[in-house]
Amino acid sequence: MMKFRKVMAGLAAAATLFVGMAFGAGTADAVDTADELTDTQIRITASSADQFKFGDNGTRTFKYAKLADYNFDGNNKPYLTTTTGVDQETIRTALTEAGLTPDANMDPFTWLGSQDAATIEGTNWRQFVENTNLQGLANHDITPTSSDEGRTLTFDFTKTNPGDRGLYLIIDQSGDYEAGASEGCTITYHKMKAILIGTKLTDAEKSLSTGSLTIADAVWGDIARDAAVAVKSTKDEVCKPHPGFTKVGDDGTTGLQGAVFSVYTAKDSSSATNDSDFKNGALANPANIDSTKFEAYNGFGAADSKTNTLTSGTGGKVDFGVLPTGTYYVYESTMPTVTDNSGKQYLTSFRAVLKVTVTEGTQGQAGTYTIEDLNNHGLLTGDATNGYKYRNITSIVHLPLTGAAGTAMFAVVAMLLAAGAGVTFARSRSVKRALR
CATH class of the missing domain: 2.60.40.10 (Immunoglobulins)
Structure with a gap:
């Protein structure tokens, strides 16, 4: 086990992959002023407060699962172990469906940290995070704190159970939110994609994560650990x-x-x-x-x-x-x-x-x-x-004198003329009779 715990290159590669993967990274606009995060908090930031709204005056609701804990070897280097109470087979199956072949005799997250970068980079992480059974583990409610401007949400796991430091899966429970952009145009923000994100570690611990996920204009992270994140659009603008x-x-x-x-x-x-x-x-x-x-x-x-x-x-x-x-x-x-x-x-x-x-x-x-x-x-x-x-x-x-309407008008006039001719003809015959 210690051998795997000390193989940190793979874990660092996995952490880096959680940032952007093959989808590309995005940078954010200036964000709200917020207090420094503790090592048990996670923050997501958006360029518009509308991205976090739901209902008339509400904020999106969330559930979470703590999937893994941070542990440290004799050199104070971190490694992951599946959180107590989480079914390791669910994690292992989700990894398998994402294209990996985890060791059935090892903790799946510890095994993940032992893999080299080439193996990890070929993984379909979005498929991993969207795994239905994995998302089913997120059955704990959590209410984030919104900043005054409404563009950041801070999740505090200090008082939650399970809580403390570690790797979390956060699932948006809300649906679409429709926000008017301008007259005649409506922006609809869709349900956020599932987020896999870890609380921050200190520099001395070879920072696996900063605990802060930044969302650029109307886009959300795939799997993230800091401000350079994978981006996917989740809005439609209909005019x-x-x-x-x-x-x-x-x-x-x-x-x-x-x-x-x-x-x-x-x-x-x-x-x-x-x-x-x-x-x-x-x-x-x-x-x-x-x-x-x-x-x-x-x-x-x-x-x-x-x-x-x-x-x-x-x-x-x-x-x-x-x-x-x-x-x-x-x-x-x-x-x-x-x-x-x-x-x-x-x-x-x-x-x-x-x-x-x-x-x-x-x-x-x-x-x-x-x-x-x-x-x-x-x-x-x-x-x-x-x-x-x-x-x-x-x-x-x-009526206009062109097209079908014009033709109709001439037909009406023709009928009037015909009627007039009929009257004239009748009168001429009566005059002839009188002359006889």
Whole structure:
């Protein structure tokens, strides 16, 4: 046993490997001012306090397992032994699955310290740490102390049992935390990866660990013992677009306030008939959109009074806010009022029946959206970049003269002309009869 205890080159190699391994190391931003660590404390540091938040006002919760104790040979050089009460076979199996072949007759951690650097460097340490049975050993609760700025968490093992100096496995028990980065963009911090980290040793003890793990911008350590750690991203940044359009009158410029729009989503997003089903249903029975195919999108308004309706505001603006990826169907349920005392009314047959398609952007890229007029009247103009507009009209003479809508207008005019010709023909025959 003493022979293995004195073979410290392998243990030093293992300790070094706990730093960065083959994944590369990262350096951190300036961190919170914190007290010097004792030799029974472990500290993790992040560039943003949001990385440690969970829930409305809480901090992530953790469990831990003390896997190994520090022991010292006659020359005061450290070596590891599995902590009393920890199943050595669980450690040994996890090492085996990570690509090592530990001696069945030795303490697995002491055996690990006896290996040369070449053997250790070929080990899949992330697989070791993520071993389900190994993580199952972390069944002791621990509440870290957060710094005033919230960017460091300090775990104190002085008063824990098991505690004191040694090698610890720390497991985050919390899930995703969503933090707004800017309007329309959301950063989601995911559950931290498991951390294998040791408390610090003095220089005289050939420092195996400093007890401090630094996490660079939105990334976490793999297996670590000091500030130069392996880094892996655990955040997603999703940017949701801010759809909207402007409701305008006959002239295409004057904003119309007070129009009400009902917003729905399709229950079966894959159905090829959603567009026609919504359009036909909305026009046939606007007060009762088919509930077997569409459901109200109650995403607007105050938290305690959510609704699926939007009303055009000052200047005719219709603002959807930020919307997740998806397809939304919009029906103009209440048309605006003509306010020029002319007695005119906006034609209900040309109300807005729209399809809004939203695509989120990822990793800081802006999201996009499109709006489509399902009736294809030609009254919707513009795009997401320059702004969409939808016109309400009081007469078909205000319909655009191109495309399907223009053709429809000419068809209407042709019918009027035909009707006029019919009247003229009838009158000419009656005149001829009178002359006889």
